[in-house]
Amino acid sequence: MPIPADLREKIDNLMAGTGLNAVRDAAEAVSTRYRREGSFAKEGANLQIRDGAEALAYVGTRLPATYGAAEHVLGRLPDDFTPRTMLDVGAGPGTVALAALDHFDSLRQVTLIEPNAHLRGIGASLVPNGNWINGDLVGVEMPGKDFDLVTAGYVLNELNARARAAVIDKLWAACSGTLVIIEPGTPEGSAVVQGVRDHLLEKGAYIAAPCPQMGTCPLHDAGKRWCHFSQRVERSKLHRSLKGGALGYEDEKFSYIAFSRMPVALPQGRVLGHVAGAKVMQVEMCDDQGDFGTAQIAKSDPRYKEIKHLDWGDAVDFSL
Ligand SMILES: C[S@@+](CC[C@H](N)C(=O)[O-])C[C@H]1O[C@@H](n2cnc3c(N)ncnc32)[C@H](O)[C@@H]1O
Numbered sequence: 001m002p003i004p005a006d007l008r009e010k011i012d013n014l015m016a017g018t019g020l021n022a023v024r025d026a027a028e029a030v031s032t033r034y035r036r037e038g039s040f041a042k043e044g045a046n047l048q049i050r051d052g053a054e055a056l057a058y059v060g061t062r063l064p065a066t067y068g069a070a071e072h073v074l075g076r077l078p079d080d081f082t083p084r085t086m087l088d089v090g091a092g093p094g095t096v097a098l099a100a101l102d103h104f105d106s107l108r109q110v111t112l113i114e115p116n117a118h119l120r121g122i123g124a125s126l127v128p129n130g131n132w133i134n135g136d137l138v139g140v141e142m143p144g145k146d147f148d149l150v151t152a153g154y155v156l157n158e159l160n161a162r163a164r165a166a167v168i169d170k171l172w173a174a175c176s177g178t179l180v181i182i183e184p185g186t187p188e189g190s191a192v193v194q195g196v197r198d199h200l201l202e203k204g205a206y207i208a209a210p211c212p213q214m215g216t217c218p219l220h221d222a223g224k225r226w227c228h229f230s231q232r233v234e235r236s237k238l239h240r241s242l243k244g245g246a247l248g249y250e251d252e253k254f255s256y257i258a259f260s261r262m263p264v265a266l267p268q269g270r271v272l273g274h275v276a277g278a279k280v281m282q283v284e285m286c287d288d289q290g291d292f293g294t295a296q297i298a299k300s301d302p303r304y305k306e307i308k309h310l311d312w313g314d315a316v317d318f319s320l
Contacts, residue, residue: 002234027057055118060242065252068233070099076209082106083148089113090155094127148177185228185253193255205259218292229313267315287319
């Protein structure tokens with residue numbers, strides 16, 4: 001999946017203004033810091049973007065992948081969901097809002113909360129009609145309580161556990177339609193999503209995606225296996241030159257969950273890995289009975305034709 005051409009052009013222009021070498025050095029500095037401090041909020045860790053070049057490095061190296069994840073997730077929301085208003089928090093350069101503006105023709109008004117001035121500055125040029133708010137999620141008052149769509153992309157993992165619980169309540173209170181949480185597709189990111197799932201189901205929220213049921217998740221505390229998805233994203237020349245490596249794509253792994261204020265018709269199953277096989281297709285999936293396992297679909301099976309075109313993250317209309 002490539003990012004839209006007009007967005008890529010805007011990013012290329014931003015890079016040209018600063019110079020590729022400065023952005024490459026900044027990308028290296030950010031990545032060293034993340035390796036040293038860990039991407040999960042530890043007490044005292046400081047993962048902040050520190051200047052304009054580092055913010056551009058984020059845009060050049062991470063935005064295409066987080067955009068791809070957001071596009072994947074928004075594409076799994078119910079077809080009849082047509083939000084007019086959106087709140088994107090921990091918006092960074094506006095990645096999730098950009099994907100939503102591309103995905104939903106219905107979207108008229110976008111509000112974004114981002115405390116980092118360097119990211120907000122770039123974001124304001126990428127989403128110029130957005131209402132950009134400088135605020136920390138822990139302290140900021142939500143700018144409304146009836147946003148059709150509320151999104152938090154790759155941000156909850158940057159909060160400590162105490163702050164996270166309070167922020168989830170705030171986000172849900174600001175949402176009159178659908179709340180989307182996206183996190184890294186790591187065991188830790190998936191655990192954050194599981195925590196949000198448990199918390200908001202208790203508050204009466206309905207799941208909109210990806211789960212086929214609202215009972216206990218079969219991958220809750222499953223040890224070596226955790227719920228996550230994968231989106232292949234194209235690497236532009238700029239992206240390759242900032243990140244190194246020759247491959248023309250990368251596979252972004254992410255975990256996510258979407259909640260609705262209204263009950264949503266859920267699929268019977270969700271594909272949880274790449275569909276593999278030839279004569280017999282192997283489909284790793286979870287289902288509406290709360291089970292997780294691998295369905296074996298032989299060529300003679302009427303589902304075989306459909307399965308061949310499905311991939312990780314797609315809904316299926318059968319159980320294990
Ligand atoms: C990994 S970036 C994700 C940016 C964007 N949502 C995306 O998906 O590309 C995490 C963002 O969360 C923001 N953030 C971290 N802690 C925050 C807090 N306490 N309140 C608001 N935003 C926060 C950071 O400034 C950063 O922009």
